[in-house]
Amino acid sequence: MSASARGMRISGALDASPRELQLESLLGKRLCDQDGNSLGRIEEFVVERHGLDWAVVEVQVGPGALVARLLEISTLVPFLGVLRRSIARHRVAWHQLDLSDEEHPRLNVRHSEVERIAPRSR
Amino acid sequence: MRVHLVRDVLDKQLIDVSGQNAGKVDGIVLQLRADKPPAVRYIEVGPITLARRISRRLGDWVARLDARLGEGRGVPIRIPIARVALDSPSLRLDINADRTPIMALEQWLRRVIVSHIPWS
Amino acid sequence: MKRLLGIALGIVTSIGGFLEIGSITTAAQAGADYHYQLIWAVLLGTICIALLIEMSGRFAAVSKHTVADAVRERFGLHFFLVPLLLLFFVSILVLAAEIGGVSVAIEMVTGVRFPIWALPVGLLAWGLLWYGTFSVIENGVSLLGLITITFLVAALQLGPNWHALMAGIVPSLPSKQPSHYWFIAVSILGASVSPYLFYFYSAGAIEEKWDETYIASNRLVAALGMGFGGFLNVAVLVVSALVLAPRGISVDKYQQLPLLLSNLWGRIGLGLFALSLFVTCLGATTEIALALAYQIAQGLGWNWGEDLEPSGDARFSLTYTIVLLVGTLLVLTGIDPLKLTTLSMALTAASLPVAIIPFLVLMNDDKYLGEHTNGWLGNVSILVVSVLASIVAIVSIPLEIVGGS
Numbered sequence: 255m256s257a258s259a260r261g262m263r264i265s266g267a268l269d270a271s272p273r274e275l276q277l278e279s280l281l282g283k284r285l286c287d288q289d290g291n292s293l294g295r296i297e298e299f300v301v302e303r304h305g306l307d308w309a310v311v312e313v314q315v316g317p318g319a320l321v322a323r324l325l326e327i328s329t330l331v332p333f334l335g336v337l338r339r340s341i342a343r344h345r346v347a348w349h350q351l352d353l354s355d356e357e358h359p360r361l362n363v364r365h366s367e368v369e370r371i372a373p374r375s376r
Numbered sequence: 377m378r379v380h381l382v383r384d385v386l387d388k389q390l391i392d393v394s395g396q397n398a399g400k401v402d403g404i405v406l407q408l409r410a411d412k413p414p415a416v417r418y419i420e421v422g423p424i425t426l427a428r429r430i431s432r433r434l435g436d437w438v439a440r441l442d443a444r445l446g447e448g449r450g451v452p453i454r455i456p457i458a459r460v461a462l463d464s465p466s467l468r469l470d471i472n473a474d475r476t477p478i479m480a481l482e483q484w485l486r487r488v489i490v491s492h493i494p495w496s
Numbered sequence: 497m498k499r500l501l502g503i504a505l506g507i508v509t510s511i512g513g514f515l516e517i518g519s520i521t522t523a524a525q526a527g528a529d530y531h532y533q534l535i536w537a538v539l540l541g542t543i544c545i546a547l548l549i550e551m552s553g554r555f556a557a558v559s560k561h562t563v564a565d566a567v568r569e570r571f572g573l574h575f576f577l578v579p580l581l582l583l584f585f586v587s588i589l590v591l592a593a594e595i596g597g598v599s600v601a602i603e604m605v606t607g608v609r610f611p612i613w614a615l616p617v618g619l620l621a622w623g624l625l626w627y628g629t630f631s632v633i634e635n636g637v638s639l640l641g642l643i644t645i646t647f648l649v650a651a652l653q654l655g656p657n658w659h660a661l662m663a664g665i666v667p668s669l670p671s672k673q674p675s676h677y678w679f680i681a682v683s684i685l686g687a688s689v690s691p692y693l694f695y696f697y698s699a700g701a702i703e704e705k706w707d708e709t710y711i712a713s714n715r716l717v718a719a720l721g722m723g724f725g726g727f728l729n730v731a732v733l734v735v736s737a738l739v740l741a742p743r744g745i746s747v748d749k750y751q752q753l754p755l756l757l758s759n760l761w762g763r764i765g766l767g768l769f770a771l772s773l774f775v776t777c778l779g780a781t782t783e784i785a786l787a788l789a790y791q792i793a794q795g796l797g798w799n800w801g802e803d804l805e806p807s808g809d810a811r812f813s814l815t816y817t818i819v820l821l822v823g824t825l826l827v828l829t830g831i832d833p834l835k836l837t838t839l840s841m842a843l844t845a846a847s848l849p850v851a852i853i854p855f856l857v858l859m860n861d862d863k864y865l866g867e868h869t870n871g872w873l874g875n876v877s878i879l880v881v882s883v884l885a886s887i888v889a890i891v892s893i894p895l896e897i898v899g900g901s
Contacts, residue, residue: 273407274405274406274417275405275408276403276405276428277381277406277416278386278402278404278425279429281382281572298380298381299380299382300378300380301381301416302378303379306457307415308379308415308416308457309413309416310413310414311413319572319574319575323571323857326857327853327857329857329860330856330857330860330872330875330876331872331876353408382572386572387569387573388569389565389569389797390797398797399796399797402573421797426573429573430573430574430577465559465561481811482799482809482810483810485810485814489810490807490810490813490814496805496807
């Protein structure tokens with residue numbers, strides 16, 4: 255690992271060899287299934303905390319930041335907020351993810367096996 | 377307890393133990409583990425991480441500049457997630473940022489420029 | 497009792513701080529070229545900024561975040577940086593116009609050309625920020641700005657035709673040169689509705705540790721302070737309509753501006769005008785420099801605060817220092833302050849949606865505002881005005897430049 259990837263520890267961290275990933279570099283990347291179909295862009299990482307262990311249990315996938323922002327603007331005007339509910343978002347469990355290639359995160363299951371997030375009702 | 381990293385941690389303000397601003401969470405480092413969910417290991421703070429989010433090349437350039445500031449510099453500043461407490465409206469660090477490279481630029485500017493301006 | 501005094505102070509400083517070179521120049525041009533026809537633009541701009549200031553204060557009081565801090569947090573780095581860069585560019589031009597305004601004011605009294613004064617003025621503004629506290633700057637300079645009441649006195653003394661004046665409250669199509677008319681209209685909007693103001697205001701609210709109990713008084717201050725400030729702005733327009741228009745003087749040289757008051761009161765009028773310009777532009781200079789430094793510091797999570805000593809927030813302090821330096825250098829180039837002013841006001845109007853839309857989205861987020869989110873009317877009206885202003889500005893700016901102003 256290069257020096258910059260190792261980074262600088264503040265205190266008492268284990269220098270582990272397991273692979274490290276920058277969350278922000280995964281954000282916005284397209285998540286594709288094994289056939290190359292895109293589920294959408296990675297938007298959120300949901301973590302479950304058990305004591306000091308912060309485990310990423312789920313990744314949420316949606317239209318991506320730009321579209322999400324545009325949809326937010328639409329909520330400023332009455333009635334246009336309906337658009338938000340028509341956009342598909344998905345919940346991907348951690349074991350359904352293949353993060354071996356940071357540049358191309360993949361699903362290791364089929365598109366249809368991924369849980370769809372029910373649109374928010376306002 | 378469930379936490380949304382992008383919504384609740386990334387880009388959020390950090391306050392250190394003395395109550396001063398300690399930057400924003402500019403990056404989050406995940407560790408992949410075999411047969412277990414990835415774990416959050418560190419948050420990253422500072423110009424190198426920030427620049428990297430804009431572009432890889434900009435990040436490397438900032439890292440080279442930062443390296444000139446002293447020994448052991450030129451790499452992103454990482455804080456173990458255990459030292460971060462979720463709070464509102466900002467996240468709390470249980471360390472004093474003055475003792476970390478987070479305040480390095482601030483301290484350098486204070487020493488080199490601000491202290492030389494009369495009556496500061 | 498203390499709260500009442502605070503409200504009174506807030507109102508008074510809002511009135512004194514309302515005018516600056518942008519609003520004075522655009523109102524003067526409007527009055528000179530179109531008589532009372534553009535009063536509606538001044539009123540519209542006033543209403544919009546009053547609404548935005550109220551929102552900004554409410555946002556800080558309830559969410560305990562400043563606007564810049566929240567924009568980064570809520571929208572992420574990239575959607576924070578892009579508006580920041582655009583607003584920075586436009587605001588530096590406005591800053592240069594204000595520094596130019598102070599310099600021109602000194603030129604009016606001394607006869608020495610304005611670029612020479614740029615450096616001393618920049619230094620003065622810097623000194624106020626470096627050695628002063630938030631209340632000294634906010635209150636001190638703005639209170640001095642009450643001198644702009646002279647415009648109201650002048651307007652009343654000149655005795656406008658009230659019937660014609662009232663007619664100007666309703667938007668009407670221009671009597672001549674439509675593209676110039678709309679250019680001035682959006683410039684007036686850009687002069688009143690300055691995005692740096694709501695970044696500045698939310699930071700001030702945090703510096704003064706507002707909480708939800710301040711919402712009502714904030715509303716009062718925004719309405720009355722901006723409202724009366726708007727009246728002063730109309731007064732400038734009226735004076736111009738009565739003094740410059742009959743003489744066929746179109747404001748295209750900054751040396752014509754003092755005529756607004758010198759025509760009425762001779763040398764005293766000149767002195768009053770110069771003093772008004774000096775004080776109001778100095779205030780605006782410090783506000784813009786602070787607002788830009790706030791945006792960067794808050795977006796990057798640094799220590800910030802006008803009440804902190806520079807040794808406690810070196811990065812923040814050096815940011816406003818650099819900002820002031822750039823503005824000062826621009827004035828040193830000798831660029832015509834009047835042209836710079838009108839252009840920067842129009843550019844402000846053109847860039848309004850970029851600043852306002854993220855802000856409006858925040859104002860509707862109950863995570864930040866709980867039950868104090870915006871009503872849909874406030875959203876729609878501000879959204880419509882800023883988008884329309886932007887479109888009109890984008891169309892009319894090239895036309896104005898080509899038409900030769």
